[in-house]
Amino acid sequence: MDNKLLTYLAEHRDEHIEQLKNLIRIPSVSALSKHKDDMHACSQWMADSLTKAGLEKVEVMQTPGHPIIYGEWLHAEGKPTILVYGHYDVQPAEPLELWNSDPFEPETRGDKLYARGATDDKGQLFIHVKAVEAWLQTYGTLPVNIKFCIEGEEEITSPNLAPFIEQYQDKLSADIVLISDGPIIAEGQPSIEYGLRGMAGCEIKVQASNTDLHSGLFGGGVPNAIHALSDILSSFHNANGAVAIDGFYDGIAPFTEQEREASSKLPINEDQIRQGLGLSSLYGEEGYSYYERTTSRPTVEVTSVTGGFQGEGIKPIIPSKASAKIACRLVPPQVPSDILDKLEAHVIKVCPVGVTVTVDKLLRGNPYITPIDHPAIxxxxxxxxYTYSKPALYTRGGGSIPIVEVFSRVLGAAVVLMGFGLPDENLHAPNEHFDLRNFDKGIVTTCKYWENIASLKA
Amino acid sequence: MDNKLLTYLAEHRDEHIEQLKNLIRIPSVSALSKHKDDMHACSQWMADSLTKAGLEKVEVMQTPGHPIIYGEWLHAEGKPTILVYGHYDVQPAEPLELWNSDPFEPETRGDKLYARGATDDKGQLFIHVKAVEAWLQTYGTLPVNIKFCIEGEEEITSPNLAPFIEQYQDKLSADIVLISDGPIIAEGQPSIEYGLRGMAGCEIKVQASNTDLHSGLFGGGVPNAIHALSDILSSFHNANGAVAIDGFYDGIAPFTEQEREASSKLPINEDQIRQGLGLSSLYGEEGYSYYERTTSRPTVEVTSVTGGFQGEGIKPIIPSKASAKIACRLVPPQVPSDILDKLEAHVIKVCPVGVTVTVDKLLRGNPYITPIDHPAIxxxxxxxxYTYSKPALYTRGGGSIPIVEVFSRVLGAAVVLMGFGLPDENLHAPNEHFDLRNFDKGIVTTCKYWENIASLKA
Incomplete structure (x- = not known):
């Protein structure tokens, strides 16, 4: 990469930032129906922007929900294809009174641009649009084939994206899916999230007698739904914090040597984390560090429980019903439906006599990992x-972005999560902002990435 | 007892029932402040009625709440003293639309008198007033010494009665406390409740981190308040259904031979009970029958549990807080404060690391028993x-009436629960009623009881 591209970017910086501000000014809140017209306006704006950047066959494609924008440039014969994924929708801006400036009138203060969507995800997505444009304007061609797939429902759990990927898997086919929709680990310290946990969720319902009973008249004589539920929930973990469900850990590999070395470089201070949470001690599966437990080990967490009389004071009843909701985080090669089946079998096995129990299976998302030594990583x-003058760190994320695994599985592509945000940029919160120095670095990093990929075998 | 008394009662029956109707017409609802004047009117009506019956030193005594009425007749020198306890307050009549007649305009249909308070407790209390009056009118004297203590707060948990008994223990001193405020076991089948369980209640609160946490970012790394609470609740009972709290059963005696024989005569069909509750099996401490478990064995029942996100769907958090409420039923010689201390010690002992737990002790009521072979029983x-031509059955009640134990303990008296209601008379519910044949039998039974007591040593 030569100075021509950097010069072009410097000369057009103000213009790019003005364009980004115009994108941000469209209040494309996917969750609120009053913004339906804004969603359409924003998808059209994105499509125009892709066309202006030099992408071809740009299309605003309808879904049962908000539209998805597609565009491509496929003239790098024999070179790999990169599919850029991002989203043009944003979270609601409320509570408005906590913002220091209008969430949809972007304001630059120092290096930072304040507005809803600045870092999540308009600012980060626009990096790729401007990278394409800069490269084409400078060299008249791209070093790799590029496709864009930009959805408008990421903030409402992407209900229509997985079917869209299935339906258009030929159109979207790519070697690499590139996503800039998150932070690097710290200012000036690049990092790559090479894995994400999956998810499985269910509700457990216990039914005892056909009505709540007087604890004086019936106490000691009949099953209590809360007792039964407590026994079930208590049976999920053994004394050393490990999950006690048969087959739960089947096939899970420990950290590779490479992962162990990578994680040793992460700035993790368990004592600081503990203090910040107000805990006397952290807790979890014996034999694993806090970082391993929260990223590379699967979990079963009870997220809510309810049963009996929920009013003030003690109403001395024997409750007939009790229920709990469970959220599991999964790691490869766990499969949500298999884990839910094992959890259900466990619940049925340990359920005390006299009550009936049902397991409603509600949430499923596959885990995902791209090995650190994958060429795309x-x-x-x-x-x-190249841009940050520091080696990148490698992290695994404990959370779940199920669509990442869908991209990987359906398209057979490696997913690369290349974030340019910072951890404290208030995404989903008031005073969201984006450090424009990372906008600048992001465009150069992306251009460099394409050049690096171009040298790989397609 | 001769026919004079029966003749007197027959001749005055209509008059007595008219008087009872007048008592019922006063809507003495203790729970509702709009009935404050009615409460005063009713207490005055009761006092006048005692005076008219021939009782002396009748007094409407003020308390911080509703007044208590006292009266006495103490001329049976060398004979035992019976303190009659009852209450003139009633439950609210709502929901009014479910009544077939005005709840405060008593209506006789067949043998039954329909009205709020008919069986609980105006009808049953009035039996004793009319028994005194009938005896004095017939013989000019009573075979025993009699005191009346009639409160107006039974339906609101008697907040001022225990202190009143403590304050006036000399005035109230008696050999026997006689209470007619409940049912016999079945129509035509007299029964005596010779014991009641006590109660102890508390709330258990678990605190983990200082805020709910994202189960993706923190899952597996930190304690979960619901997990900890489930472990605690699950530890209260062992595999055979017995309470696993150290010292919980200390000093508790099994059924005496007499109790075992008495209970074998009770019309209890465990299978019918199970089916009525929609249960595949009953449940509880191994080695005891359903009847024993629900009356003579103490219990620990979790009455409610709550923790985590209570809204719709699964919000994948690690909850920072969870809590449960507990109601124990106690039998002699258990003491509520001691049981609450043992429960708290157990909770602290089993509480998992990383969380803090508190036990708020909220409810206390002592258990009570009068042995079956006690002369007063x-x-x-x-x-x-004598009146029902059938031997009485003996039952222990699983519920709690803490004031019974206070009477017994403070006055050093035997308490006799001599009910004349029937189990299906809708007390606390719409269409409450009282079978007037039991009103008639009740007066005779009471008069006979006094005669029986008179033959005992004071």
């Missing part, structure tokens, strides 16, 4: 080091 | 057999 690492 | 049994 290593190319990203080198691109980061 | 046997005299009641003989009086019942």
């Amino acid at each position: 290593q190319a990203a690492s080198e691109a980061y080091e | 046997q005299a009641a049994s003989e009086a019942y057999e």
